Amino acid sequence: MIEIYSYLIDNIFQFLGVVLSIVYVVFSIKQNILCWAALFAASLCNIFAYNQINLPLQVSMQFFFIGTAFYGWYQWKNTKNNLPLKVSKWTIRQHLFWLLFGFIFTLILSLFLKKLNISSYPFLDSLMFTFNLIPMYMTGKKIIESWLYFIAIDIISGIFYLNTGEYFFSFLFFCYIGFATYGFLTWKKDLT
Template structure:
């Protein structure tokens, strides 16, 4: 019995250590994204790689699968921010500017389509998970997953309103992680809520400056 308890304690410590590393990289990602720094995607890749394992260990299946998408989007986002929107043949002395993709904003119709699609897909996948798997909180897990898929793409394309979407998704995710005992990750998302507000204000300032 003691050996079993020691093994469980060791597993919890190992999980918490990796979770802490993912949290640090996650904070770095958001702070760098707020500054529109290309380095945010390196931090995102590292944090995502760790969370892929962490979420699988606590049976958050959709969140774990989501990390595979995040890995791909870290590469895509890096490519878009590094070269997206740059006119061909416009490089100076072979240099590639770090920031070439302008911030853009969606019209209300685009938001209605996006939110509606996320809710419908979340309901369908949540029902499938509830029936065929032992996934924890399948509907909420599905909502945060599909919402994150959309919003991460919005970040990669520098859509201004991505920060407002993150406010909703991160708030829902806090409950999800607390319920599964991922206290450090829940704390990370509480910090995210604060950073997201400043991120939106800073991007909004840059967005308006583009038309000044």
């Protein structure tokens, strides 16, 4: 019991970040604008958590998520004719562009991190960074396929964190797989 308590204390920011991240995704599925406030708070906690485990791009990503929280709030609040932003789809061409961009950007970032020797896992840090940014941007625009992108990166992230002993983050990303599946099915009902 003392070991669990000690683990929780040592990883308090990771624990709080996980709880707030779950609040974010649940509110996001429900298309509740408060999801963006939860993302903001989760990202603040996760800055410290990712810094503890030496994943600099994950730290940087949290700053992006803070910006995304403001962007998402604005997008969902300020719509044409005061109508709520509708769920929509991307074309195949848009997906191909973003996937190609994502893979190229991942390789460039990975080489950069490797050269500077500032990440314990340069390729995976780069991959998780890039392929979390793309669907987060899509979520701000209510693009339904964002959930499918999240499922793919959540599988990779969950396994990565399990293998590195970051159990709170591993738990979060395995939960995200279920949430993302549910989010996709829920948003599909609202697809225009």
